[in-house]
Amino acid sequence: MSAAQPSAQPGEIRTTCAYCGVGCGVLARPDGQGGVAVRGDPDHPANCGRLCSKGAALGETVGFEDRLLYPMVNGARAGWDDALQQVADRFRQTIAEHGPDSVAFYVSGQMTTEDYYVANKLMKGFIGSANIDTNSRLCMASTVAGHKRAFGTDTVPGTYEDLELADLVVLTGSNLAWCHPVLYQRLAAARATRGTKVVVIDPRRTASCDIADLHLPLAPGSDVALFNALLSEIDRRGAGDAGFARHLDGLQEALAAAHADDPAATGLDPAQIAEFCDLWIGTEKVVTVFSQGVNQSSSGTDKVNAILNCHLATGRIGRPGMGPFSVTGQPNAMGGREVGGLANALACHLDIETAAHRDAVRAFWNAPAMPEGAGLKAVDMFRAVERGEIKALWIICTNPAVSMPEADRVRAAIAGCDFVVVSDVTARTDTARLAQVLLPAAGWGERDGTVTNSDRTVSRQRAFMAPPGEARPDWAILAEVGRRMGWAEAFGWDGPAAVLREHAALSGVAAGFGLDFDITGLADISEAGYAAMAPRRWPVSATALGGRFFGDGRFFTPSGRGRMVPVTARPPMAALTPERPFRLNTGRVRDQWHTMTRSGRSARLSRHIAEPFLEIHPDDAARAGLAPAALAEVTGPGGRAVLRVLVTDRVRRGEVFAPMHWSGETAPTGRIDALVAAATDPVSGQPESKAAAVAVAPWRAGWFGFAASRSRPEPGCDYWSRARGEKGWRLELAGAKAPADWEAEARKLFGLPDARLSRVSDPARGLERLAFHVDGRLEAALFIAPEPVAVAREHLAGLLGEGGGQPLSGRPGADAPDPGTTLCACLNVGVNTILTAIESGRALSVEAIGAALGAGTSCGSCRPEIAALLAAARQPEAAE
Incomplete structure (x- = not known):
């Protein structure tokens, strides 16, 4: 791509999407009034102009409503000087009294690389602890560990173009259609134009199966058994690459383990496994795409290596149209990996447990201290908070009180910590509500920095609007705390470009050790060059630019040879029991993101799926007495959830699925990670989020409700889910016992003590319909029934603020058909x-x-x- 990038129109600013690891380019046109129009950047190599539904709605998420506009200390407004001094003093005092490992940072793949770099330098080089970990631990740590075992470094071998050059693409543990929609569209286009075959490996029948030639609904956690069966068959057929094998260690050991494994563990028919092996072995140009279904497992690292083994044994790696390909969940999960954002890493893919690497980084930073080993990974970190061993905790741009396994336990641990700092864009998250110090951070569209996508392409995120109130970028907040803790020179950057220059220069140290990550070509980038920087895939150096890795048989291990790792299938850690007979799988939905702090601001993104749900097979639903659209109580050893029932054969018998997006702010009983045990992979430390053991039973509601309101309602009933609407808010409600006075309850819910009421009531049948008007316009409406409410939801929500219509009918007239969900x-x-x-x-x-x-x-x-x-x-x- 040329630096000029001519397709942007006057007034448009080039930036990169705030959501997943695809890293789509976005053209943003601010309107000068706080709004922005967005479209896909046709010149960005990741998306070539495409955007998914979330990216297309980015302009609807930039308003200042609910934003944290100034620092707060102990619930009261504070100035930046006081807030930052308190942070610096408390961290310095805690370190002095209890040592550097008594403090911790928990950061995020939504930070820019510059933010991440400053946080890691502060914690590892100057505080002297490795207790900094990231929410990316929850999504791709097993890939990092698998890459390092096989390649010597955390290197993604291929590029997005390989999806279009392959003759076979295998999606394993990846619902690409919903989680990485732009890559899915690139694959679908390749299938349509050149006949690319597609295999989907997933216990569920997901949207990605729409283009699949073969769907393998394997038993949860059995990926190793399947890929060992493939490796074993590769060996039996003599399909390995003998020439490439000269570049490998561990081949015979890996083959022996594969032959000894039992493919019956997959639960698949032998004919299905044979068909898969025939396709994979018989197609040279094959790409295996893997994501959270592989990573989020107590054997996630072994799953990754089982996949890598098959590509290494056949030499199908690092060449056009072939190779293993990890797709990441967050916009800068890769950037975090590059700066050492994980507790067991150093910047630039250097190894924290290698003395020469530690000494080199310490010398480069002129740092006073450097930890000699790995810090606490996410699950262990919050356990240490719970035990009182970590006494000062700084959480940046993430919501662990919702997203961590055993979320209720994590929430209680944070609440009990001596000193908690949260940097975020809003005070309305489950985690922010637990902080002593809240720091307003600049968000997407307000900050400058770089992010790295899943195929190593580094892109700029650019500011196109001023931060609201007193908000500041994370790198600047962290740097100021570093200066106040006594390290003014080390944290004296004047902008994000200076941070990137230092990071790029440090990558030269890594290159000197013969490692992969080298962006020294950016070490002298000017301010103007940084402002105009076009997307580029690393490495970026005088000797290398982009490209693929390992096709030449050269690796980054001490021997220079790739490693095949012998692995054996293991079942999920949580055993099914008569008390908890269901295997719970968790994941994403198409139009929401993480805990909805951003995506939940868009009304149209809530139209598709507006509340948390439980997918359950019809046979299981019948046995459990669960009707469609009823409510189910799901219980595990660490918590409970109440979810809307979705009866579907997309899931297998004995298995259920629930999405992970809802929080205490949007649906308190939908916090699904409260049910997920904190079982982790012993190598990567990544939690097993897709194989919890749970019980499922009806939750007996005495009444159900639906409400629409122009103002934000604050429900207090047993079950509720709140979502944005075009003209206000929508609520799904239920309770065990009906209140004595529905009018009083509704006025309290909507905050409308004096509004004019229209009402239709049938107490004998348990039916209530109430509409509240102010100055002749509909302010709110509430429908109550003994069963899930049958009402045209979009129609009713569309009447808010209007003076006409018949809100109590709950249906549009014959001249205005209901468009439905x-x-x-x-x-x-x-x-x-x-x-x-x-x-x-x-x-x-x-x-x-x-x-x-x-x-x-x-x-x-x-x-x-x-x-x-x-x-x-x-x-x-x-x-x-």
Whole structure:
């Protein structure tokens, strides 16, 4: 890509998306009034102009509502000087009294590389502890460990282009269609134009199966057994690359372990395994894409190495269209790996447990101290907080009180810590509410820095609006604390470009050790060069630029040879019991992100799925007495959740699935990580988030409700879920016992003591409908029923602020059909609208629906759901 990048129009600013590790380029056009229009950057190599539904809605998430605008200390507003001095003093005092390991940082893959670098330098080089870990521990630590075991460094061998050059792409533990939609669209386009075969390996039938030639619904946690079966078959057929084997250690040991493993552990029919092996072995250009379904396991590192073993044995690595490919979950998980954001790493892929590496970094930083070993990984860190061993904790840009396993226990540990600092964009998170000191951070669109995506492409995030109130970028906050702790020279940067220059110069030290990470070509970048910096894939040096790794047989181990690691399948740590007979899988939904601090601000992103749910097989639902749309209580050893029931054969019998996005701010009983035990991989420390053992039973509600309100309601009932609407808020409600006075309850819920009330009541049937008007306009409405409420939700929410309509009817008139739940978030097309087009016969394919309604023509991630509607519509015809 040229530095000029001509496709941006006047007034547009080039930046990079705030969400997943695809790292899509975004063109942002601020309107000068605090708003911004966004579109995909056609010149960015990651997305070539495409955006997913979340990226397309970024402009709806930049408002200043709910923003933390100034520092707060003990719940009261404070100045920056007082707040930062208190942070510096408390950390310095704690270190003096209890040693450097009594403090910790917990940081985030949503920080820029510059933010990350400053945090790591402060903790590891100057405080002298390795107690800094990142929420990326929860998503890709097993990949890091697997890469290091096989390659000697945490190196991603291939590039995104390999998805389009491959003849076979295997998606294992990756719902690419929903979690990395732009990469999915690149793959779907390759399949359509060149016939790329696709295999999906996943216990669930996900949206990614829409383009799969083969779906392998293996038993949870059995990936090692499957890839060992593949490696064993590679050996039996003589399909290994003898020439490439000269560059490998451990081949025979890995083969012996593979032959000894039992493929029956997968639960798959032998014919399915044979078909997979035939495809994989018979296709030279094969890419194996893996993600959280592989990583989030107590055997995650072994799973990664089982995949790598197959590519190494066949030499299918580091060449166009072939190789193992880890896709990361966060926009800068890779950047965090590059600066040593994990507790067991140093910057620039140097090793914290190698004395020569430690000494070199210490000398480069002129640091007073350097830890001699790894610090506490995330789960262990919060256990140490719980025990009182960590007495001062700084949490930056993440929400561990929701996202950590055993979330209730973690929340209690943070609440009991002597001193907690939280830097974030809002005070309205479960974690921020526990802090003694809250620091307002600049968010996406307000800060400058770099991020690295899943294929090693470094891109700029640029500011296109001023931070609100007194908010500051994280690197600047951290640097000021470093200066106040006595290290003024080491933390004296004048901007993020200076931080990047130092990071790039340090990468030269790593290159001197013969390691992979080298961006020394950026060590002299000017301010103007930083401002204009185009995306580029590392390495960036005088001798190398981008490209692939390992195709030449050269690795970064001490011997220079790749390592094949013998691995054996192990079941998940949590054993199923008669008391907890279900295997709980957790993951993402299409239109939300992490704990919804950003994505939850967009009304259209909440239209698709507005509340937490539990997917359960029809047979299991029948045995448990669970009806569709009822509520289920899910219990584990560490907590409970109450979730809306979704009966579907997408999950296997004995298995359930629930998304991980909802928090105490949006659905308190939907905090699903409270159910996930803190079992971890012994090598990577990554938690097993997809194989908890749980019990499932009906939650007997005495009443159900739906509400819409112009102002933010604060419910207090047993079950509730709150989501943004275009004109206010939407609520799903339920309770064990109905209140004595529904009018009084509704006025309290909506904060409308004096609004005019319209009401339809049938106490004998348990039905209530209440609408509140102010100055003739609808302010709020509440519908109550003894069963899940049947109401046209989009219609009712759309009447807010209006003077007409019939809100108590709950339905639009005949002249205004109900579009139903939004299926295409990009273009706001509802399920009922699509079904009407199908039933009328005017749109009988995904393409025809796109042409008629636009659905599926933007990011395309709703196309699998459109295909499912079409398939369901055809079933009655087939039966006739």
